[in-house]
Amino acid sequence: MQQHDICILGAGPGGASAALHLANKGISCVLLDKAVFPRDKVCGDALSGKVVNELKRISPDLPALLSQQEEQLPSWGIHFISPAGHKLSVPFKPDYKAAEDVPSGYISKRIDFDNFLIEQVKKRPEITLLEGIDISKVERNEQGFSLTDKSGEHQFSTCLLIAANGAHSAFARHEAGIKQEPEHYCAGLRAYYKNVAGLDKDNFIELHFLKDFLPGYFWIFPLPGGYANVGVGMLSETVSQKKINLKKEMLRIIETHPEFKQRFAAAELMSDIKGYGLPLGSKKRVISGDNYMLVGDAASLIDPFTGEGISNAMISGRWAATQAELCLQQQNFSAGFMQGYDKAVYNRLWKELKLSRRMQQLLDYPWLFNQVASKASKNQALAETISCMFTDLDLRERLKQPSFYLKLLFN
Ligand SMILES: Cc1cc2nc3c(=O)[nH]c(=O)nc-3n(C[C@H](O)[C@H](O)[C@H](O)COP(=O)(O)OP(=O)(O)OC[C@H]3O[C@@H](n4cnc5c(N)ncnc54)[C@H](O)[C@@H]3O)c2cc1C
Numbered sequence: 001m002q003q004h005d006i007c008i009l010g011a012g013p014g015g016a017s018a019a020l021h022l023a024n025k026g027i028s029c030v031l032l033d034k035a036v037f038p039r040d041k042v043c044g045d046a047l048s049g050k051v052v053n054e055l056k057r058i059s060p061d062l063p064a065l066l067s068q069q070e071e072q073l074p075s076w077g078i079h080f081i082s083p084a085g086h087k088l089s090v091p092f093k094p095d096y097k098a099a100e101d102v103p104s105g106y107i108s109k110r111i112d113f114d115n116f117l118i119e120q121v122k123k124r125p126e127i128t129l130l131e132g133i134d135i136s137k138v139e140r141n142e143q144g145f146s147l148t149d150k151s152g153e154h155q156f157s158t159c160l161l162i163a164a165n166g167a168h169s170a171f172a173r174h175e176a177g178i179k180q181e182p183e184h185y186c187a188g189l190r191a192y193y194k195n196v197a198g199l200d201k202d203n204f205i206e207l208h209f210l211k212d213f214l215p216g217y218f219w220i221f222p223l224p225g226g227y228a229n230v231g232v233g234m235l236s237e238t239v240s241q242k243k244i245n246l247k248k249e250m251l252r253i254i255e256t257h258p259e260f261k262q263r264f265a266a267a268e269l270m271s272d273i274k275g276y277g278l279p280l281g282s283k284k285r286v287i288s289g290d291n292y293m294l295v296g297d298a299a300s301l302i303d304p305f306t307g308e309g310i311s312n313a314m315i316s317g318r319w320a321a322t323q324a325e326l327c328l329q330q331q332n333f334s335a336g337f338m339q340g341y342d343k344a345v346y347n348r349l350w351k352e353l354k355l356s357r358r359m360q361q362l363l364d365y366p367w368l369f370n371q372v373a374s375k376a377s378k379n380q381a382l383a384e385t386i387s388c389m390f391t392d393l394d395l396r397e398r399l400k401q402p403s404f405y406l407k408l409l410f411n
Contacts, residue, residue: 004030004128006324007147007158009135009171012041013051013310014296015164016117017317018324020058023126025325030156031127032147034134038115042190042276043310045229046075046205046221047113049092049104050311057318062120067103071112073224074103076202082373083211083366089204098202107203107221107229109192113310130154138171144291144333159333161292162320164313167277169298176294178285182237184300186278186307189246190231192271196220197263199228207306210253215363216244218253227270230254233278233307247273280304281312281353282360284346288338293320301349305356312349319344 006022008015011033019031033039055062066072076098077091092104108116121127137148144159163171172178199222200206208218216234223229232250239246250273254264279300287299296313303312323341327333362369 001146001155001157002030003143004028004156004158005328006030006160006162007032007145007156008162008164009138009147010163010165010169010296010298011035011037011118011121011129011131012114012164012166012296012313013117014298014313014317015162016114016121017054017058017314018162018164018295018320019121019127019129019317020117020124021318021321022324023124024058025321026126027321027325027328028126028128029162030158031121031129032133032135032156033129033131036131037118038111041110041114042188042274043110043229044188044190044205044219044221044231044307045107045109045113045223046308047072047106047108048308048311050308051314052104052106054311054314054318058120063102066106066108066113066116069108069112069116071224072106072108073203073222074098075105075107075205075222076103077204079200079204079206080373081206081208082370083209083214084370084374086370086373086377088373088376091204107205107223109223109227109229135165138175140291159291160324160327162295162317162324163292163298164295164317164320165298167279167297169294171292172294172298172300175292176287176289178279178287178294178298178300180236180277180279181283182240183235184280184283184304185236186233186280186302186304187236187239187246187275188231188233188278188307189250189273189275190229191250191269191273192223193228193230193264193267194226194270196228196230196267197265209363209366209369210257211366213249213253214366215360216249218250228267236277246275278302278307278309281349282357284350286342287316287345288323288335288341290335290338291333293323293338293341295320299345301345301353303353303356305359315348316345319348 006029008031011031022029052063080088134150135147136150145161147156203222205221218232221229281301282304287294295316301312302309
């Protein structure tokens, strides 16, 4: 039995960030993962400006180091395509100059990005990274928790467990009591294609809200080397109510939709079409307890409108490290003390998650969505306001007010 003050289960962006922030504080930990890196993770592979900010918080040189990697593509914005086909283009920075500015976002296959983080982990003597350890049993003991792997050969005992083992975390379900609620959970599929035509010259990612696939969305995200990440996402509630076969729907869109039929005419499917869950942060939950904290997808922190979860996993990993330091200093691992973690995470994320929930609900009113997109595609000032809304939360607040839509419709 190995003893560690802090044990982090899962070395994705959430767990790796927690470990790196702990290392920055001079605190050692063991970081366990069932996979051996580099490993794949089903994802849209889009890294937002928030990810870049979190990298900077780990170490100021990391954003520049990421931009030097061959396996990433800088992205300058998002195209939203409304159900009526209006294209609303939202640059991440207004008036950007692709050749000169530092990009605000990237697209990088997770097999590469997560390994980039693991490379940073491997440089830190404070972190004991153990790969290929599939933890199948977590039990309470007098210290806190004991963890045992599938083979029974590896056992760990810890007073503080940071569970960052993703959307299918058994610990989050059984110990923390986080239920998978279909109205707060999304199903997603991802495939890699080569030679999709008509990709944006500045690598804008594309989110298509198609009228015969609402309230779901279809995405095409350009990748290096002529690849594209192509996928669909839809609330699990709708998938089961309408008995939707997501894979069939995705192939139907690619093969029969007039625009995509053309754009995919010479495209080649380069992978299996794989599915995975997205636990949405559209509901506040208790994400810690006696001797543990949940991080990232295990804590259900994915943005309900954009499906973005990497940055929120990294943010929660950072706050888990802050709380862990306090726990060690005060030798207090009680659920009451651990509440400081929940407060910090939701202080940072709740406003944003709540607004995204509203925007997600806008998809129930496709006519309103069409009107907003149609007006914005003809009105530069409005398009810029919406562009700023993605970075400015106060502006985004306006989306909550009916007067915003009334003015828009009748101006
Ligand atoms: C289809 C789809 C598209 C998405 N698109 C985007 C996007 O474009 N941009 C974005 O920001 N987010 C996206 N997301 C969300 C994003 O993938 C997650 O939010 C993110 O991966 C969360 O990171 P994490 O560290 O919490 O968990 P993960 O990245 O899932 O890492 C968990 C780790 O735990 C390990 N693990 C699991 N069980 C065990 C065990 N028993 N023992 C040991 N180790 C274990 C796993 O091997 C894994 O390495 C998407 C998700 C899906 C499903």
